[in-house]
Amino acid sequence: MERMKLLFLLEVAIFSGIGLILDRFSFSIWPQGGSISFAMVPIILMAFRWGLKGGLLTGFLVGILQIVLGGVFIVTPVQGALDYPIAFTVVGMAGLLAGPIQRALSDGLMKKAVTWIVVGTFIGVMLRFICHFLAGIIFFSSGDPSVPAWQFSLTYNGSYLGPAFILTSIVLGTLLTTVPRVATQQRV
Numbered sequence: 001m002e003r004m005k006l007l008f009l010l011e012v013a014i015f016s017g018i019g020l021i022l023d024r025f026s027f028s029i030w031p032q033g034g035s036i037s038f039a040m041v042p043i044i045l046m047a048f049r050w051g052l053k054g055g056l057l058t059g060f061l062v063g064i065l066q067i068v069l070g071g072v073f074i075v076t077p078v079q080g081a082l083d084y085p086i087a088f089t090v091v092g093m094a095g096l097l098a099g100p101i102q103r104a105l106s107d108g109l110m111k112k113a114v115t116w117i118v119v120g121t122f123i124g125v126m127l128r129f130i131c132h133f134l135a136g137i138i139f140f141s142s143g144d145p146s147v148p149a150w151q152f153s154l155t156y157n158g159s160y161l162g163p164a165f166i167l168t169s170i171v172l173g174t175l176l177t178t179v180p181r182v183a184t185q186q187r188v
Helices: 002-024 040-050 052-069 077-106 110-139 149-178
Strands: none
Touching: 002 040, 002 052, 040 052, 040 077, 040 110, 040 149, 052 077, 077 110, 077 149, 110 149
């Protein structure tokens, strides 16, 4: 049991670091933040390997590390919390589907596994989108009074999270159907 706890903590630390590195190599499309990156891949992978605890903790650490290491766009503490630790923590909710994904992969049902992987990824990305969307409505606007804040936030956040969802789904679907044991806690 102690070995599994140690393995869990080591993987959380390693995957959080990988998430942060992948976030640094992102394609920024907006000056106030919002980029297309692979930062969610290690968070969701931990969610699929360890369930909610792995995904939530890894996401939380990625969000905190982004703030600690700088390069983030924070206007107020509440907006900062919504856009970083909370937004990345909820990506880990993809872990709700860890069981069905692991079962489908172990049974060799790759089409079913891909479906679950995409749905799990969608859950995590959609919850992250909601955090950014709310922060956008509350704290930001387009600067153009004719554009409602909700519309601006929807367009702004959707413009980078949509492509990030597609890329993350492709990477995870390819990785996990090619090397299914990566989705489990078994040693490879």
